[in-house]
Amino acid sequence: xxxxxxxxxxxxxVSFVAPTGIQTVLFPWLVVVLLQETPxxxxxxxxxxxxxxxxxxxxxxxxxxxxxxxxxLSICHLLAAVPPLVLxxxxxxxxxxxxxxxxxxxxxxxxxxxxxxxxxxxxxxIAGTGLQRAVTLVMGLSFGGQLIGFVAGxxxxxxxxxxxxxxQAVIIASGAFVLYPLSRxxxxxxxxxxxxxxxxxxxxxxxLVRESFVMRPVTLFVFLMSFMYGGAYAVLVPLMAxxxxxxxxxxxxxxxxxxxxxxxxxxxILVSRPEIKRPMNAMLxxxxxxxxxxxxxxxxxxxxxxxxxxxxxxxxGTIPMSMSRSIIQSAAxxxxxxxxxxxxxxxxxxGMPLGAAxxxxxxGYWGPQETMWIVAGTMASIVLLYRGLRxxxxxxxxxxxxx
Numbered sequence: 098x099x100x101x102x103x104x105x106x107x108x109x110x111v112s113f114v115a116p117t118g119i120q121t122v123l124f125p126w127l128v129v130v131l132l133q134e135t136p137x138x139x140x141x142x143x144x145x146x147x148x149x150x151x152x153x154x155x156x157x158x159x160x161x162x163x164x165x166x167x168x169x170l171s172i173c174h175l176l177a178a179v180p181p182l183v184l185x186x187x188x189x190x191x192x193x194x195x196x197x198x199x200x201x202x203x204x205x206x207x208x209x210x211x212x213x214x215x216x217x218x219x220x221x222x223i224a225g226t227g228l229q230r231a232v233t234l235v236m237g238l239s240f241g242g243q244l245i246g247f248v249a250g251x252x253x254x255x256x257x258x259x260x261x262x263x264x265q266a267v268i269i270a271s272g273a274f275v276l277y278p279l280s281r282x283x284x285x286x287x288x289x290x291x292x293x294x295x296x297x298x299x300x301x302x303x304x305l306v307r308e309s310f311v312m313r314p315v316t317l318f319v320f321l322m323s324f325m326y327g328g329a330y331a332v333l334v335p336l337m338a339x340x341x342x343x344x345x346x347x348x349x350x351x352x353x354x355x356x357x358x359x360x361x362x363x364x365x366i367l368v369s370r371p372e373i374k375r376p377m378n379a380m381l382x383x384x385x386x387x388x389x390x391x392x393x394x395x396x397x398x399x400x401x402x403x404x405x406x407x408x409x410x411x412x413x414g415t416i417p418m419s420m421s422r423s424i425i426q427s428a429a430x431x432x433x434x435x436x437x438x439x440x441x442x443x444x445x446x447x448g449m450p451l452g453a454a455x456x457x458x459x460x461g462y463w464g465p466q467e468t469m470w471i472v473a474g475t476m477a478s479i480v481l482l483y484r485g486l487r488x489x490x491x492x493x494x495x496x497x498x499x500x
Contacts, residue, residue, distance in 0.1 A: 102223045105279055109170065110235060111242045112272030113212060116181075116265040118246015120205070122350045123261055125335035126253050127198055130345055136336055136465070138195060140457015143331040145202030147450035153210035154446060155439065161215040167280035169215040171273040173208050178270035180204045185262035219279065240361050244354060251350025302436030311428040312437065314483070318380065319421045320444040321479060326387070326414045328452015329472045330356065334407065336465035342400045355404040359411025367419055376420035381480050383416030388473035395469035418445075 128134045128142045161169060180201045187197050220235060253261055306312045334352045338344040373379050387410055394406030422441065429437035460468040 102279055105275055106219065106223050107234070107238055109174075109272045109276040109279075110216065111238055112268055112275060113174065113177075113216075114239050114242035115246045115249075116177075116269045118243040119250040119261055119265045120181075120246070121243070121353055122247055122250025122346060123253055123258060123265075124198070124202070125331075126250070126346045126349055127193070127258060128195075129335050129339045130349075131258065132193070132195060132198075134195060136332065136457045136460035138457070139335060140328075140332045140454045140460075142195070142198055142202055143453035143457070144450040145199045146206050147331075147446070147453065149203055149206030150210045150213070151443065151447045151450060153207065154214060154443065157211040158214035158218075158439065160211060161218045165280050166215040166219040167276055167278075169211060170219070171277040171280075173212045173215070174269055174273035174276065177205065177208045177212070178266040181262040181266040181269075185259045185266070188262070189259050223279070236364070240357060243357055247350045247354050247357070251347045253346035302433060302438075302440045305430065305433055305437055306440045309428060312425055315377075315421050315424050315428075316441055316444045318417070318479075318483075319441060320448045322384070322414070322417055322421075323445050323448025324452035324455070325448075325472055325476060327449030328454075328456050329391075329469070331449065331453045332457045332460060333465050333469055333472070336460055337394070337403060337469075340465055342403065344400065348400060351400070351404060352407050355407040356411040359408040359413075360415045362408075363412040363415035364419070367415070373420065376424050380417035380420045381483065383413045383420075384476045385480055387413030388476035391469040391473040395466040 124146065125139060125143065128139050134142070184193075184197060184201050187193050249261060249264065306316050334356070335349055338349045338352055342348055367373075390406050390410040390413055394403050394410065397403040397406060425437060425441050426434065456468060456472065459471060463471065
């Protein structure tokens with residue numbers, strides 16, 4: 098790895114994930130604490146952050162393959178500083194409305210759809226032969242940057258949202274100046290072919306997934322996982338913090354920190370142990386135990402026990418996501434692996450915004466604690482349905498995993 102380029106890349110990464118961590122806490126806090134909105138409107142607000150990514154990430158990948166990725170990242174970082182700055186002015190003038198938050202969510206989601214593919218594509222150029230070590234380092238810094246952002250977001254009750262939004266804008270804008278020098282390191286040139294020609298690769302990947310007895314159910318499973326885990330996480334955690342534990346930004350930040358620490362813990366466990374021989378079984382077990390964690394969390398009478406449940410839920414959610422990616426990597430034809438992974442990523446991204454809207458409406462009718470039981474029951478039903486279908490028609494599952 099070119100050390101100077103590597104340091105610049107990592108600094109640019111932190112300048113994006115740390116403000117995202119602030120936003121993860123601050124955005125739902127603005128919706129449910131400051132505006133005291135309903136669960137339904139929280140679900141739609143969280144959907145506004147994620148839905149643009151689902152619709153535009155393929156276009157973002159095409160753009161990243163055609164133009165200099167450092168230029169794309171620099172421009173997106175500068176543009177991403179505008180929504181929090183505008184929102185801080187609106188709040189300072191005491192004019193914040195639900196519509197402002199929806200506009201903020203859509204604009205941030207649009208920009209994230211172009212940042213993510215450009216950043217991922219640049220990593221392999223900078224890392225060279227040290228890609229595995231670089232990926233591990235990127236994961237560690239991503240988690241660390243998120244946690245720092247969570248802690249900062251948890252100060253919203255004491256320092257106020259205006260300061261945090263301005264801090265978010267300054268940090269993310271600084272990334273533009275850090276990343277721009279990398280344009281001399283990344284060598285890709287503008288390519289004359291049309292975007293449509295590139296886009297056909299996605300449809301090839303979709304056809305391969307649809308026709309594969311292994312990849313089709315796993316990809317559907319990933320979508321459902323994103324729908325239930327991601328959607329429920331985005332909506333039920335803020336509602337539990339507000340409605341059950343009478344908490345504010347600090348309690349909300351603690352919940353998000355507990356979940357991420359759970360994912361980090363399980364990631365370390367999976368990396369350190371031998372490969373799992375039956376990854377599909379591990380996925381199903383993770384889903385069932387994750388549902389049990391939700392039931393336990395819904396019964397918690399004290400925040401500390403809810404945090405324990407959220408930590409365990411994060412651990413359980415990591416297992417199916419890790420195993421599913423390993424199965425897809427193993428089953429995809431070598432020449433088409435990137436296209437198949439694009440379909441996998443879209444399934445992973447697509448479930449969360451739909452799940453956020455859906456579980457928001459369910460929580461508005463039943464309440465957050467009862468909705469956690471419904472999510473857990475849905476997870477158990479999916480496992481039973483899969484087991485029944487496999488018993489009738491399925492060949493043996495893929496027997497190895499790279500974990």
